[in-house]
Amino acid sequence: MSILRFEAIKQAQDRPFVKVTPPSEKISDYFGINVFGDEAMRQYLNADTYKKLKSAIAQGQPISLELADSVASGMKSWAMSKGVTHYTHWFQPLTGLTAEKHDAFFDLESDGRVLEKFKGSALAQQEPDASSFPSGGIRSTFEARGYTAWDATSPAFIMEDNGTKTLCIPTVFVSYTGEALDFKMPLLKALHAVDKAATAVAQYFDSDVTSTIATLGPEQEYFLVDKAMYYARPDLVSTGRTLFGHTPPKGQQLEDHYFGSIPSRVRAFMVDFEIECLKLGIPIRTRHNEVAPAQFECASTFEEANLAVDHNLLLMDVMEKVADKHDLKVLFHEKPFAGINGSGKHNNWSLQTNTGVNLLSPSTKAKDNLRFLTFFINVIKAVHDNADLLRASIMSAANEHRLGANEAPPAIISVFVGAQMSEILDELEKKATVKVSKGENIYMKTGINKIPPVLLDNTDRNRTSPFAFTGNKFEFRAVGSSANCSSNMIVINTIMANQLAIFKEEVDKRIAKGEKKEAAIINILKGYIKDSKKIIFEGDGYSEAWKKEALKKGLTNVTSCVESLEAFVSKKTIEIFEKHNVLSHRELDARYEILLEIYIKKIQIESRMMGELVVNHVIPTAISYQNKLVEYVRSLKAIGIEDALVESTIVTIKKIAGYVNDLQTNVRDMIETRKTANNTDDVKKRAKIYSEKVKPYFEPLRYAVDKLELTISDEAWPLAKYRELLLIK
Numbered sequence: 001m002s003i004l005r006f007e008a009i010k011q012a013q014d015r016p017f018v019k020v021t022p023p024s025e026k027i028s029d030y031f032g033i034n035v036f037g038d039e040a041m042r043q044y045l046n047a048d049t050y051k052k053l054k055s056a057i058a059q060g061q062p063i064s065l066e067l068a069d070s071v072a073s074g075m076k077s078w079a080m081s082k083g084v085t086h087y088t089h090w091f092q093p094l095t096g097l098t099a100e101k102h103d104a105f106f107d108l109e110s111d112g113r114v115l116e117k118f119k120g121s122a123l124a125q126q127e128p129d130a131s132s133f134p135s136g137g138i139r140s141t142f143e144a145r146g147y148t149a150w151d152a153t154s155p156a157f158i159m160e161d162n163g164t165k166t167l168c169i170p171t172v173f174v175s176y177t178g179e180a181l182d183f184k185m186p187l188l189k190a191l192h193a194v195d196k197a198a199t200a201v202a203q204y205f206d207s208d209v210t211s212t213i214a215t216l217g218p219e220q221e222y223f224l225v226d227k228a229m230y231y232a233r234p235d236l237v238s239t240g241r242t243l244f245g246h247t248p249p250k251g252q253q254l255e256d257h258y259f260g261s262i263p264s265r266v267r268a269f270m271v272d273f274e275i276e277c278l279k280l281g282i283p284i285r286t287r288h289n290e291v292a293p294a295q296f297e298c299a300s301t302f303e304e305a306n307l308a309v310d311h312n313l314l315l316m317d318v319m320e321k322v323a324d325k326h327d328l329k330v331l332f333h334e335k336p337f338a339g340i341n342g343s344g345k346h347n348n349w350s351l352q353t354n355t356g357v358n359l360l361s362p363s364t365k366a367k368d369n370l371r372f373l374t375f376f377i378n379v380i381k382a383v384h385d386n387a388d389l390l391r392a393s394i395m396s397a398a399n400e401h402r403l404g405a406n407e408a409p410p411a412i413i414s415v416f417v418g419a420q421m422s423e424i425l426d427e428l429e430k431k432a433t434v435k436v437s438k439g440e441n442i443y444m445k446t447g448i449n450k451i452p453p454v455l456l457d458n459t460d461r462n463r464t465s466p467f468a469f470t471g472n473k474f475e476f477r478a479v480g481s482s483a484n485c486s487s488n489m490i491v492i493n494t495i496m497a498n499q500l501a502i503f504k505e506e507v508d509k510r511i512a513k514g515e516k517k518e519a520a521i522i523n524i525l526k527g528y529i530k531d532s533k534k535i536i537f538e539g540d541g542y543s544e545a546w547k548k549e550a551l552k553k554g555l556t557n558v559t560s561c562v563e564s565l566e567a568f569v570s571k572k573t574i575e576i577f578e579k580h581n582v583l584s585h586r587e588l589d590a591r592y593e594i595l596l597e598i599y600i601k602k603i604q605i606e607s608r609m610m611g612e613l614v615v616n617h618v619i620p621t622a623i624s625y626q627n628k629l630v631e632y633v634r635s636l637k638a639i640g641i642e643d644a645l646v647e648s649t650i651v652t653i654k655k656i657a658g659y660v661n662d663l664q665t666n667v668r669d670m671i672e673t674r675k676t677a678n679n680t681d682d683v684k685k686r687a688k689i690y691s692e693k694v695k696p697y698f699e700p701l702r703y704a705v706d707k708l709e710l711t712i713s714d715e716a717w718p719l720a721k722y723r724e725l726l727l728i729k
Contacts, residue, residue, distance in 0.1 A: 002621075002718050005232050009720075011327075012226035012728045017265060018326050020272045023279075032281035034082070034158040036075055044074035057152050060192070068120030068150070075156060076105060076118035079167040084158055087118065087167040089126045089148040092183040093133040094594050096484055098313050099173075101128055102166055123169065124150050134597065136590025138179050145176035151184060154310045157280050161321055170310055179587050183486035184306070186583050190490045191305055193497035193580040198351050198375070201500050202359060204507070204517060205371040211354045214493050216308035217473075219299040220315060221290055221343035221481050223331035224266055225725050230329040232720040238609045239602075240333035240398070240482070243698070244618075246706040247339040248723035251293065258291045263729045265326065266296065273322035274298075280318070282311045292340040293726040302348065302473075305493070309485045312345070332482040335401035337722060338702070342402035343481035349492055350473040351375060361472035370521065374503075377425070377525045379474060380415050382499035383467055384532035386491070386576075387413035388556055390467070391478070392567040393491040396595075397602035399480035400561040409466035409478050411564070412550045412557045414537040416465035422538060428522070429529040464541030490582065498576045503528075561599055562684075562691040568592045596687040600677075603690040607674055610701055611667045617718045618705050619660055625712045626656045656711060659704040666704075670697040 023030045032039070041050050049070040056063050063071075079087070088100040103126075107117045126148045133146070148171035156169045173182035180186050191214055198212035230236050235243040262270065270287045277284045283301035290297045300311060316332060323330045335342040351359040359375040383390060391413050403411045417425070466478035479488050503524065510520035534553040539546060550557060558564045567573060569592045577583040583591070630653060633646045677689035709717055 002716055005718060005720050005724075006715075008226070008228035008232035009724055009728065011228040012724075015226070015265065015327055018268050018272070020268050020275070022271070022275055027278055030275075031278050031283075034160070034279045035281040036078055036156040037281060040078050041074070044078040045071065046074075049074065053152065063124070063150070063152055065120050065124065068124045070120070072118050072120045072123040075123065075167070076116070079158060079165075080105065080116065082158055082165060084165045084167045086164075087122075087169065089128070089150075089171040090168040091128075091148050091171045091173040092313065092484060092486065093173055093181060094136075094183070094591065095134060096482070096598070098317065099128070099133070100166075100168065101126070126171075128173070133173075133181060134594040135175065135181055136593040136597075138175050138177075138181070138586065138590045146173060146181055147176070148173050151188070151306070153188075153304075154307050155281070157314070159280075159317075160276070179590070180583065183309075183484050183490070186490050186587075187306060187309065187486045187493075189582045190493040190497065190580070193582060194351070194493040194500070197497040197500035197504070198359065199353075200504050201374065201378075202353055202357075202371070204374075204521065205367070206353070206355060206357070208355055209353045209357075212351055212359070213354075214305040214489070215302045215350050215352050215473075216305040216485065216489060217300060217302040217348040218308060218312045218479075218485055219286075219297060219344075219346040219348070220312065221295065221297045221345065222319070223292070223295050223333075223336050223343065224269070224323070224328050224729070225294060225331065226728060227324070227327045227329050229720050229725050229728065233725070235606075235609050235613060236329075236331070236336070239606050240331060241336040241401075242338070242722070242725070243606060243610050244613065244702055244705040244709070244719065245338060245722045245725075246709045248721065248726065250723070250727070252291055252340050255291070257289050257293050257295070260289045262287070262289060262296075265328075265729055269323060269326045269328055270296070270298070272325065273319050276318045276322060277315055280311075280314060282315055282318075284315065290341065290343075292337070294729070295341060295343065302350070305349070305489055309489060312485050334396070334398040334480040334482060337726065340726075344402070344477060345479045345481045345483055345485065347476040347479050347485055347488060347492075348470070348473045349476060349489070351496075358472055360469075360474065370518065373424075373428070373525060374521060376417075376421075376469070377528050378499050378503055379496065380417070380536065381528040381532045382495045383413065383415055384535040385499070386495040386572075387535065388558070388564070388567040389491055389495065389570075389573050390476075390488070391556075391558060392564045393488040394476075394478045394480060394483065395561045395564040396480055396483065397561060397599050397606075398482055399478075400559070402480065403478060403559065409464055410541050410547070410557065411478075411559045412541070412547065412555050413466055413478075413535070414541065414550070414555065415474075415535050416468040416538060417536055418469060419538065421469065422536065425529050425533070425536070429526050429533070465537070466541070494577060494580055494582045497580050501580075560691055562596065562687045565592060565595050565599075568595070593683055596683050600683070600687050600690050603695055604674065606698070607670060607694055610698065611671060613719070614663050614667050614701060614705065618708060619663060621712060621716055621718050622656050622660050622708050625716050626653055626660075629653050629656075652711060656708065659708050659711075662704045663701060666697050666701050670694060670701075673697070
């Protein structure tokens with residue numbers, strides 16, 4: 001392994017620079033050229049088909065097989081004109097990855113001729129093997145049927161890879177009996193629910209509002225390491241993170257990497273993958289160095305949430321493929337290196353009406369600000385009432401390592417709103433009893449004369465908050481970098497739909513009793529502020545003081561992934577999700593079981609990899625080095641060197657022996673504990689054993705290995721070191 005390590009260092013240092021040339025000086029010349037978007041549809045569909053398809057998408061109507069046939073014909077012509085030979089239904093199973101099965105654009109005729117064909121039935125539906133994907137017991141091994149069905153709201157696109165081109169059709173994935181086996185189906189249902197609920201509330205302020213969409217702008221953090229260095233670390237290859245590795249002398253303590261000059265090789269990679277993303281219609285606009293060495297970030301412009309989720313998954317896929325061309329590896333793991341920042345995927349979320357109004361954007365007009373405050377306060381109430389579920393939506397074995405560490409918010413769910421908004425909420429709660437409405441301004445009986453204008457950038461940003469208001473949107477910072485955004489978007493939009501539905505019901509009851517609309521709205525909002533203000537926190541979320549304060553407030557701080565996931569199957573969660581037809585009790589139970597199984601397998605793989613590295617690489621290296629030191633001591637004593645001069649070496653020998661003994665003991669005990677877990681049938685109990693019994697071995701194993709890394713000679717150490725992984729670009 002040490003030979004492999006030094007060969008990897010040499011390769012990384014000798015990499016040739018990959019020159020990247022954009023297809024045009026203007027992004028507008030190639031943006032979306034690989035997307036079957038509006039321009040392509042106008043060109044390849046007849047006017048009637050185009051009109052019917054656009055109408056069906058806008059109104060959420062089912063697409064007939066006749067219409068699907070017409071669309072399929074035009075889509076095939078467009079794709080083949082670009083050199084495409086195969087198509088696939090591109091879907092999001094509960095593995096957390098995307099999936100695809102490619103089929104060719106041809107059929108054999110009865111006379112043996114080959115004709116290019118693509119029917120509406122093939123566009124609309126396919127049948128992958130449902131039993132081969134996680135189903136949480138919804139589908140047994142012998143029950144293989146599952147269906148992918150076309151999501152016409154997300155445009156088809158062409159994926160280019162090593163000279164091949166494939167038409168990818170975004171789809172949902174459901175079981176033979178109709179249950180969702182993916183992320184997209186419940187996301188679409190959650191978006192429908194929040195559209196219905198938000199539109200009904202928005203009509204209190206503007207009767208022209210007929211629909212509302214949730215918007216999303218994900219910021220994607222990631223690490224880049226040289227490909228050779230990556231393959232010199234078996235733990236990176238198997239688990240996505242380094243299980244061992246001592247903190248390097250220079251990490252991020254100088255704070256010189258954040259927003260620094262982007263290394264040339266990395267910049268070429270960035271430009272390359274951005275070109276491919278832009279061709280796919282992904283509106284990627286931002287690139288920069290992140291805080292940790294070898295850490296970077298990119299971000300896209302806000303889009304409709306379903307499309308934004310698809311684009312983020314596609315972005316990650318493109319990044320990995322382009323990185324290979326540059327002899328780099330992208331690390332999306334939430335905590336690939338100990339002692340430095342982990343990576344998140346900040347989800348910037350808001351609601352927008354068909355009239356072009358951002359419902360979470362303040363205004364200089366008091367009437368508009370009543371609308372803004374209505375949605376703003378309802379978000380806070382939704383987060384307060386469903387904090388445990390919101391946390392569960394971002395929990396994973398990987399994110400469990402990150403939350404509460406450097407530059408990551410804690411597992412305590414809190415909302416940051418800023419000083420001005422805090423003051424406004426406080427005043428509204430204490431003094432704003434509504435009496436009459438006059439024109440643009442909502443006048444109060446006491447206290448505030450009117451709802452004041454709110455500046456867009458009315459507050460500093462709080463990087464320590466998991467859920468922060470940033471001027472015209474909320475930023476959910478706790479989402480992990482490897483996550484499918486759908487997981488938290490399903491929850492946010494469902495709980496918001498539920499909260500807005502409750503709010504409207506309460507307002508309507510007050511109006512029915514003779515209370516004025518504006519008065520009813522403000523009086524209810526006052527109650528919401530009082531009920532949920534304990535979740536608002538403006539300070540340092542990293543501090544120990546906040547943990548103590550949160551405990552006093554009654555906020556939960558669940559750092560265990562296994563414990564956190566229980567929120568998915570609480571009575572309250574089931575009622576909310578079934579009420580809004582997002583997920584059934586059976587589907588929630590299945591997802592809970594799948595998430596536990598994924599957690600178990602992740603920890604199991606890490607445990608096995610630790611054992612393999614310790615037994616096959618670290619201990620043999622340690623013993624070999626120890627034997628050299630023993631021979632050194634013997635040789636010195638043989639020529640009469642006094643004991644005092646070899647004492648420090650003997651101490652080192654004893655330390656190595658102690659670390660080796662600790663490693664052997666802990667690996668042996670960890671394996672036995674793992675066996676106990678594996679023989680436990682109940683998935684919840686098995687997950688708890690892995691979380692509470694197997695995982696605790698990781699720290700003492702890491703401690704001993706990292707100490708040996710500092711003790712053993714550099715030329716003998718088998719694993720690529722942090723300074724090499726992070727600083728060689």
